[in-house]
Amino acid sequence: MQKYSIFNLVKNAFSNHQNWDLAWKDPTPKEEYDVVIIGGGGHGLATAYYLAKEHNITKVAIIEKGWIGGGNVGRNTTIIRSNYMHDENGLFSEFGMDLWRKMSQDLNYNVMFSPRGIINLAHSDAQMNAYARRGNSMRLNGIDAVLLNREQVKEIIPMADFSDNVRFPIFGGLMQPSAGTARHDAVAWGYARQADSMGVDIIQNCEVIGFDVSAGKINGIRTSRGNIKAKKVGLCVAGSTNILAEKLNMTLPIETHLLQACVSEPIKPVLDNVVTFGAGHFYVSQSDKGEMVMGGDLDGYNSYAQRGNLPTLQHVLTEGIAMMPFLSKLKMLRTWGGIMDMSMDGSPIIDKTHIEGLYLNCGWCYGGFKATPASGWTFAHTIAQDRVHELNAGYSLNRFSTGHLIDEKGLGTKTWIS
């Protein structure tokens, strides 16, 4: 594989950049693989990469119905953080933060990781207390957290509404300075390029139509491009998890819901951090192009539509304008939607299943993008070793039966109700 470097950039300039290698190939499916990963999104691509890199398993195929990176990894708001209270989430995400910091070097692909800090705003004394508790839990897990008072928040984001006459005055906030954003497409492409160079087959435009299971063991998959034998199969299909689970006669603690995001027209740099509204569900950051990137609540009903509905967008942006009134002056540039695998406790599942050789990675709710490296790393471990790593031991499928839920935000079983 051609290394991306300043020297190669100069060298290729002499041939008008016509002779660069393709970033990844377009192979036809082989008859058999050691591992088949279904889903060519961020998590699937990362899983294949870590299978090859960490476990030396390279007879791997990624099966993607559309094109790689066309789902949620291309539709998110690029926020990376590990500001969780519970150990399972905190340690898992902080492990991911380490991978994020090294990712551009690791993948030889600039993912534009920008640790600009995230601020969760608090709007009451009770919320400040809750944030102090969460911040302390984070620090005990080695994650950076700073509790900010009103004046400190004002210094960082003076454009927020600090007037006296507001429904939700800003009392302060909890900041994770090491959190940030990254270029989402680059993450998918970087993982794809490296995985491909190590021998992984990235097979696009290939829909899974069934599974070949006998005597409780997976033998392969049936696809629109023929049958493929596989010793192990990993599901990494986010919002389509239930559709594939149905083909396996599995019912999962997952519902597929619609989540929207939007960007404004580009403006000059105004916001250095990621900021979230504490009295609702709204978050905003500014992209390198200058667009304000915003998102918030689910549309609220089961959906596979991948496009949103105006009432929710209006609701979300109302919160945004309450937090930062200047947003009302901006024109909307684009809005879009993706379909989320909402789990019943708001936390993900990375686990084995009752079918031997079939592994499950789903339930990412609002937080799939930032989990991409850690999810891929732990899922690769789970598949390669046929046992969960301690980092994803809490993300078990049977926690819903045993009662070991990870209800980080106390949302309980109805994540869409909040």
Place this chain on the structure above:
Amino acid sequence: MLYINCPHCGMRSQNEFSYGGDASVKRPELNKELSDQEWDNFVYNRKSLRGKHLEFWQHISGCRQWIKVERDTATHEIFKTFKADEEVA
């Protein structure tokens, strides 16, 4: 914008409704011996169908009644609405 035909009030915008989830899920009968699996299926496990989906909505800013709605989860087309206690064939 979805428009939902409330069987009590008529056609209203989705802004007046709140969602209540899969209406095909049946609460296990009282006083019956139940396995953990049965409780799991009631509390957590969902089919989350792509296509025709029977679901509960509450007309929260209207008559406040719970209703059932048959809706396509891929196209958002609403086929039919029912009163909450109405049997759906």
